[in-house]
Amino acid sequence: MAEATTFVNATQMLEPFKGVKKVTIEEYFSSGHRTCQGCESALVMKLMVKAAGPRTIVLGSTGCMYVANTTYYSTPWVVPWMHTQLGSSGSAALGTAAGLKALMKKGKMKAEPINVIAFCGDGGGADMGLGAISATLTHKEYNSLILLYDNESYANTDIQLSGMTPYGAHTTFSPPGSVKRIIHTRWKKNMAGMLAAGHSECRYVATVCASYAVEMMNKVRKALSIGGPTFIHSLDPCPKGWDYDPMLSHELGELAIETGIFPLYEVEDGVVKYYGKTKAIVDGRPRKPVREYLLKQGRFAHFIEEDLAYFQAKVDVMWEKWEIPGVVSFRKDSKQTT
């Protein structure tokens, strides 16, 4: 069949919401999911598709947002949703987008911009599926958004550490014991910075937190509108894995940003832009001490002063030493302080 020469691989033009009162009222992810009380990742799902709208296909890789959300023969999704494998968010996004493009190009399907969003947890995305995500971000001819919801553990299997688990956190693979207090000595991988730095064909990478819901939704809209493959990293406080009263979910999200532990930014066509309280930090506002955030969570209840100091020092370096603060760990000064 001849290639239809009039095909344009368009994206939807989704305008940013100008404030909470302008947020669309429709829900494309509704009630009836078996998530924990206070699950911020579920909130991310809701906001993600609220921003994307009805002409959307969502691919969900294995994890809490698959197992907890969709209990067979029921579903909370209003838009089409399909499960994909743990390490497959990248390939699911790519395959879905490529399939749609092929059919529209060849006139086998009505051409219209359909959002393709694939989500992964930190386990499925930063560990197992990193290769596939990286590959997808090199394919500028396919439009998709990969959203990594980061609850800082393999939460669905009852909390095991992943490459995104913070230093020293208590998980079932890193329990503090009488001989070893800290089993998990690794520092969290910098997904957004790494992917932005390494994939020049990817036009949009951003970090978000559902505590700042309108900003998060607007970044999702931008990612879906800009064209090509895009990536968003969302930090999701998790009452189960982090051990805290579910009411605290919103506040903990804010504290993560106010302490500088999680920076809010976007990289659009290579240009870094800071958001909200992160921008204030870059402009000189003092960061809240990390202990204010860490000691509100049972997973750090075993920390002693030494651990808190180490954690604080690592975060200090992000803002005091990095060439592009909070984003990427390159520095001019070769003397290591941490």
Place this chain on the structure above:
Amino acid sequence: MAHLVCEVVYRGIFQKNLAARITRGIVLSARKSGRWGIAFGRYGDSPQRNGVPAKDFAIVADSKEELEQHMARYEPKELHVTICVDDTLCKGVESWAWYGLQPINRLILPDGHLLVTTTQSADDLLTDIHKKDAPYHIWLLQGKASFAGLWVYKEDHTEVRLLGALAKIAPQFLTIEGVAEAIREAEWGSDLKVESARKAYERIQSRLVKITEGNPETPYSFELPRWWEMREGVTIPALPIGKPIEGGKGYRPERSPVFKKFSTRTMRPVIDFDTCVKCTLCWLQCPDSCFDVTPEGLYDANMESCCGCGICEAVCPVHNCITMVNESAFEDNASQWEMWRRDKDAYKVWLAEKIRDKVTTARSHGFRYRGQYEEELNLGELELGGAALASGIPGENAKQKGLISGVHEDKSTSIVTGVAEAPGG
């Protein structure tokens, strides 16, 4: 009885470690009188979710052969004792979709036992507990529900008190001396705990529940479709899109008809529609999409869907506009907005009565700051689960709402290690 089958019905994650201690404690106590036993979690509940009802089981028998009848089983079909460690579970339990609402006493054999930790009276509980077609005994252990989380445990002696009570309920299997010995040998055991167990053993009393007593409502259930009725490709239809409520205004999303989630909550939000400033934050930040947008732009939490996380109260900027209230204070899932619409004055009275005890309303939700559990237990009566602290209640608007928030002086001195003994994954 040559074998004793017990279940612990509990709030997932919050009481996971508690349930593990109880079921293991049952087996280890019975071992002291020469019995064999197994303890296991209900596999389908795993992975557990905060608040979603779950079950653990302990089965003890005189001989290994008898024990085998109960092994490699998913869930016992009937049992002798149901231990309910949060009295709001007495309203019924829905653990996953298509499961229906299961009465708390469903599996209990005739003349069996229901042991509940509660501060309510039996009569109050029996307005929630569904009627059963056979009589059974109800035993009440006074005290708040013991809530913690995965990594930090609340040592409020609930597990040992329940073990002590069980020695009264099933003395043929658990002697109080056996219980005392097992507690002493446990990693978490102590002489003080043995004392608590004995006290519970001495004080616990029962009452017979007749077949005429209980909540007369028929709990909802579903018939599972047959293999050829199910669409192929592991595929099901999506939820339909929501609709306006009245006159083209407002919005009510379609919600899953087969998974309601209200049995997950221990508290529900009570809303003052008169003081609402329509900031949209409760609606926006609810992870469960519970809020309907009313035609006048207010927000009504759907009580079939609300799982009681409390985020709405945390983000609401107006003092007393949204207040989380203990679920036992309510009889049904009626819409508050409908109530308010019908009679605003009556609603105001109803609201005031519900939130009156707000500051001391049991915040049965777990960890807020290091040292909190110790503080609660020091400030209150151990036997009742300690004091209910309002501090640490979060929200960026906490201060303006007159709530204590902020950083707590770290009072704990111990290095906390997690309780890594929960069965069932």
Place this chain on the structure above:
Amino acid sequence: MAVETKTRAPEVLEEKEMLISGSEAIAEALTLADIDVVTAYPIRPYDTVMQAIAKKIANGKLVAEYIVAEGEHSQFEIVKHASTVGARVFCGSSGVGWMYAMEAITVTPALRVPMVAMVGNRALDDPGAFGVEHNDALSVRDLGWLLCWIDSSQEAMDTTLIAYRVAEDRRIFLPIAISCDGAFLTHSQAITRVPPKEWVDKFLPPYNRGDLLLHPDNPITVAPQVNEDWVIEIRRQNNAATERAYTVIPEAYAEFQKIFGRGTENPWFEEYMTEDAEIILMGMGTLSLPVKVAIRKMREDGKKVGLIRLRWFRPFPYTQLAKALRKAKAIGVIDRDYSFGSPFGSGVVATEVRAALYNADHRPPLIGFICGLGGREVTLEDVYKVTEICYTAAEAGRAEKATYWLGVRE
């Protein structure tokens, strides 16, 4: 001046001949089938098909999205997802590449995705060898893939077209793996007849995913998390679909014969000189060639030997096979695969044929021969040895040993 009347000669559609390998033949079929999305990843010997497809696309003969994945797992996941939105897809691998994709391969039939994949059969490494062994494709035999083995470029071409027709039939919606012996088929060029597009368009309807299509106009949730209340019902559905293949496959072959004017009556296996055969040899793939040569030689010596070359391994044609074998005095199954620790240590095909005959009225001695592993040739001597052993068993009425390893340096 006479008026010139231009008359256009009626278009005579006919097949054209090409000198192509099995891989290239498949690429021709894919072009005719107008596939939409294909994913490639290099591993020998299957990837010659992907090289051929790349050329087709570059030269404008085929319009399709051609994606080079970063690993076989992603390779198979990408096309699986493309299929759910309605794209006709193709994929393939060999040996451990196929194993690397195993998670994706496992869920593809469960999701009722009609992928057509080529397996360039190759030994699983370690020990690393590129030569032919059948264990790669066989490893998925329980999972719901339909599996077939071919032995010529022509069969590669034809079977690919038939595979799309069967796989995309709504009664089936299962993936099909077409196994091609590495080197002997993938890299060996033979005269092959390629049909005109018009015939293919008549034979192959467009892929219509119906109510399972993932698209905003058909809102569905595909594959939510399932618990023990539902799994066996879902598996039952897959079982029913696999059983329907016993009907759909012969239908497709019959239609093929009608439209293309050639083909085979019996889709399940090729019978070569079996009508009066005392000894029937069995096998899959290109070992058929030395076996046929050997049979002709043995026939000259008066030995009545025949060959059943199994084409479809899944669904296994047990009824038809039991019928075809009922007059044999002994059966020799040559397995180009191994199954360590199996009953009698037999290879996979021997074990399955034995099972197919368990309830038969007449159960001749059945002997398995493990041969030709890792690309080693199956020689005429091997076949003579097989036949000799079978004759001994036929005369004795029983086999002395159930399994032999042939050609091993002892």
